[in-house]
Amino acid sequence: xxxxxxxxxxxxxxxxxxxxxxxxxxxxxxxxxxxxxxxxxxxxxxxxxxxxxxxxxxxxxxxxxxxxxxxxxxxxxxxxxxxxxxxxxxxxxxxxxxxxxxxxxxxxxxxxxxxxxxxxxxxxxxxxxxxxxxxxxxxxxxxxxxxxxxxxxxxxxxxxxxxxxxxxxxxxxxxxxxxxxxxxxxxxxxxxxxxxxxxxxxxxxxxxxxxxxxxxxxxxxxxxxxxxxxxxxxxxxxxxxxxxxx
Amino acid sequence: xxxxxxxxxxxxxxxxxxxxxxxxxxxxxxxxxxxxxxxxxxxxxxxxxxxxxxxxxxxxxxxxxxxxxxxxxxxxxxxxxxxxxxxxxxxxxxxxxxxxxxxxxxxxxxxxxxxxxxxxxxxxxxxxxxxxxxxxxxxxxxxxxxxxxxxxxxxxxxxxxxxxxxxxxxxxxxxxxxxxxxxxxxxxxxxxxxxxxxxxxxxxxxxxxxxxxxxxxxxxxxxxxxxxxxxxxxxxxxxxxxxxxxxxxxxxxxxxxxxxxxxxxxxxxxxxxxxxxxxxxxxxxxxxxxxxxxxxxxxxxxxxxxxxxxxxxxxxxxxxxxxxxxxxxxxxxxxxxxxxxxxxxxxxxxxxxxxxxxxxxxxxxxxxxxxxxxxxxxxxxxxxxxxxxxxxxxxxxxxxxxxxxxxxxxxxxxxxxxxxxxxxxxxxxxxxxxxxxxxxxxxxxxxxxxxxxxxxxxxxxxxxxxxxxxxxxxxxxxxxxxxxxxxxxxxx
Numbered sequence: 001x002x003x004x005x006x007x008x009x010x011x012x013x014x015x016x017x018x019x020x021x022x023x024x025x026x027x028x029x030x031x032x033x034x035x036x037x038x039x040x041x042x043x044x045x046x047x048x049x050x051x052x053x054x055x056x057x058x059x060x061x062x063x064x065x066x067x068x069x070x071x072x073x074x075x076x077x078x079x080x081x082x083x084x085x086x087x088x089x090x091x092x093x094x095x096x097x098x099x100x101x102x103x104x105x106x107x108x109x110x111x112x113x114x115x116x117x118x119x120x121x122x123x124x125x126x127x128x129x130x131x132x133x134x135x136x137x138x139x140x141x142x143x144x145x146x147x148x149x150x151x152x153x154x155x156x157x158x159x160x161x162x163x164x165x166x167x168x169x170x171x172x173x174x175x176x177x178x179x180x181x182x183x184x185x186x187x188x189x190x191x192x193x194x195x196x197x198x199x200x201x202x203x204x205x206x207x208x209x210x211x212x213x214x215x216x217x218x219x220x221x222x223x224x225x226x227x228x229x230x231x232x233x234x235x236x237x238x239x240x241x242x243x244x245x246x
Numbered sequence: 247x248x249x250x251x252x253x254x255x256x257x258x259x260x261x262x263x264x265x266x267x268x269x270x271x272x273x274x275x276x277x278x279x280x281x282x283x284x285x286x287x288x289x290x291x292x293x294x295x296x297x298x299x300x301x302x303x304x305x306x307x308x309x310x311x312x313x314x315x316x317x318x319x320x321x322x323x324x325x326x327x328x329x330x331x332x333x334x335x336x337x338x339x340x341x342x343x344x345x346x347x348x349x350x351x352x353x354x355x356x357x358x359x360x361x362x363x364x365x366x367x368x369x370x371x372x373x374x375x376x377x378x379x380x381x382x383x384x385x386x387x388x389x390x391x392x393x394x395x396x397x398x399x400x401x402x403x404x405x406x407x408x409x410x411x412x413x414x415x416x417x418x419x420x421x422x423x424x425x426x427x428x429x430x431x432x433x434x435x436x437x438x439x440x441x442x443x444x445x446x447x448x449x450x451x452x453x454x455x456x457x458x459x460x461x462x463x464x465x466x467x468x469x470x471x472x473x474x475x476x477x478x479x480x481x482x483x484x485x486x487x488x489x490x491x492x493x494x495x496x497x498x499x500x501x502x503x504x505x506x507x508x509x510x511x512x513x514x515x516x517x518x519x520x521x522x523x524x525x526x527x528x529x530x531x532x533x534x535x536x537x538x539x540x541x542x543x544x545x546x547x548x549x550x551x552x553x554x555x556x557x558x559x560x561x562x563x564x565x566x567x568x569x570x571x572x573x574x575x576x577x578x579x580x581x582x583x584x585x586x587x588x589x590x591x592x593x594x595x596x597x598x599x600x601x602x603x604x605x606x607x608x609x610x611x612x613x614x615x616x617x618x619x620x621x622x623x624x625x626x627x628x629x630x631x632x633x634x635x636x637x638x639x640x641x642x643x644x645x646x647x648x649x650x651x652x653x654x655x656x657x658x659x660x661x662x663x664x665x666x667x668x669x670x671x672x673x674x675x676x677x678x679x680x681x682x683x684x685x686x687x688x689x690x691x692x693x694x695x696x697x698x699x700x701x702x703x704x705x706x707x708x709x710x711x712x713x714x715x716x717x718x719x720x721x722x723x724x725x726x727x728x729x730x731x732x733x734x735x736x737x738x
Contacts, residue, residue, distance in 0.1 A: 092636070094642070
């Protein structure tokens with residue numbers, strides 16, 4: 001039996017008096033594509049950011065490949081973070097570097113990859129996201145869709161075992177959503193383990209192995225997309241789905 | 247990196263606490279090793295304030311400016327009799343005794359009167375010259391003023407820290423006494439009718455009157471002890487062996503009447519040659535030296551100030567842990583303290599205070615003081631610049647597995663630098679101007695050089711106008727260059 005790649009146990013997170021995550025226990029298996037959906041403010045992004053310790057959990061455990069991140073020292077956490085790529089809503093590309101430099105930076109500075117190898121790998125990744133002709137462009141000259149694809153390529157450059165997506169298409173103009181989702185779908189088809197926070201129900205339906213429905217600091221329901229969208233079990237999920245257009 | 251911050255702070259602290267013990271110990275420890283010490287190093291350093299002709303002033307000899315006058319001749323005589331070389335160090339009159347006490351100079355000869363108050367803090371030789379006081383006035387006012395009592399409701403000026411200043415305050419009533427650091431400033435104030443008279447020693451008054459047809463001298467009629475009108479050589483308290491040796495020379499000067507026979511006429515010659523050419527072009531070398539030193543001080547201080555500023559900013563932003571919290575507290579205290587005290591005081595503290603521990607040249611002291619000062623301001627610019635970088639940048643870098651140090655170095659600082667470049671540029675331009683403060687410890691930057699030219703030429707305004715233009719050329723050029731680089735950084 002395969003072991004889970006991410007194990008979350010009794011995870012809780014407070015910001016001051018405000019409790020965002022109450023008690024979450026879930027596992028992610030290798031190769032799984034998990035789509036986390038739910039109303040705004042339900043703690044989806046906070047949950048995702050706890051997985052690579054960008055937010056420090058108030059209590060509970062987050063384990064990656066069997067190691068409990070909350071008990072490790074900073075150095076080991078950095079090493080494990082390499083294996084968890086993350087893509088942000090706001091892209092967060094480094095504006096003072098070209099597209100190529102954005103992708104090369106971490107492999108060279110963290111892994112010590114030489115310039116030639118890093119450049120070659122960066123070009124491969126840019127081809128994978130259909131942007132090799134923009135290698136020397138600066139982030140500010142890119143469209144949102146292009147910037148997000150570069151951000152995906154940048155995360156892939158560290159050869160992660162898991163990719164975390166934090167509302168990757170929410171900041172995009174509608175006509176650019178497709179190009180980003182296509183790249184993500186390709187990744188899923190290649191067997192990448194993914195945890196995706198999104199409002200793209202179409203993506204959830206066609207790509208997800210599991211949908212996690214989150215509300216009020218709890219994961220209320222986990223199900224296959226078919227089951228979830230046609231027969232939601234909880235009242236909270238039924239209420240949510242009745243309010244959105246699918 | 248952080249260790250260095252601690253080192254600097256520790257150094258500062260030891261300095262502060264070390265001061266009290268050192269001042270007392272050095273006063274006693276020097277007893278009678280004074281003479282052998284001077285003979286061992288082979289030089290006798292004389293401190294003087296060269297704006298007091300004919301006692302001491304700047305003259306151009308064979309195209310080079312040097313300090314001349316009867317006091318220098320006295321110093322040379324003493325040095326020669328001791329078998330050592332004389333080194334003349336110039337600084338403002340106010341700073342002379344401090345420089346003596348802190349060992350910056352071995353002796354002070356600057357027309358200084360051996361008053362009872364001064365005798366408490368330094369040792370004097372016998373007097374080498376007995377003078378008197380005159381008051382210099384504008385020639386047109388000759389009918390109005392007769393002596394010190396004619397200035398009721400008027401203002402007379404005197405050099406700050408001098409005996410004339412104290413006596414003018416004591417012995418006049420209804421007269422305002424205005425103190426200025428240099429006599430050339432006082433003469434300028436007199437000529438522009440800010441003050442009506444300048445009290446100074448008779449030989450100086452004669453020299454000024456001889457060189458300026460619009461001035462006249464009147465007797466002061468101050469009631470004075472002999473000690474108040476005499477000049478003696480000052481040594482550090484407790485150096486009786488050195489005083490004893492110097493007294494032999496002084497006594498010879500007295501018995502052979504060397505001052506009146508040889509020294510004063512020689513000084514008079516310099517005064518004459520000095521006033522031949524008072525064109526500002528004639529002094530281009532002096533101004534060039536000023537520009538050179540102003541630039542050296544500014545560039546070095548910006549460089550070291552920047553490094554210090556980065557370290558302080560990082561220390562101030564450290565989070566978590568006892569060590570980091572302590573460091574943050576120290577850095578914050580440093581920044582607040584430096585920003586809360588005048589740069590002038592800091593410059594004097596580094597030169598005289600730090601001078602108790604290590605003997606630093608004035609230029610080095612000036613650069614250290616201004617770097618320490620600038621670092622505190624730069625730290626705040628850098629902190630602001632770092633905080634202005636979007637938090638998402640840090641998150642993106644950390645999510646790629648980069649450590650906090652690597653994130654700062656490769657992602658945050660390059661972007662922060664772009665944000666703070668304009669502030670750093672302003673700091674550079676401010677420092678070009680503020681570096682003038684180090685003139686008080688005798689670094690020959692622009693202000694200092696202009697003072698020399700002023701006392702040299704007896705022209706008050708022209709040198710000021712010249713350095714004003716020079717400062718503007720420097721700052722304007724600097725701001726053009728900085729703008730150029732700022733534009734180049736905007737590629738993205």
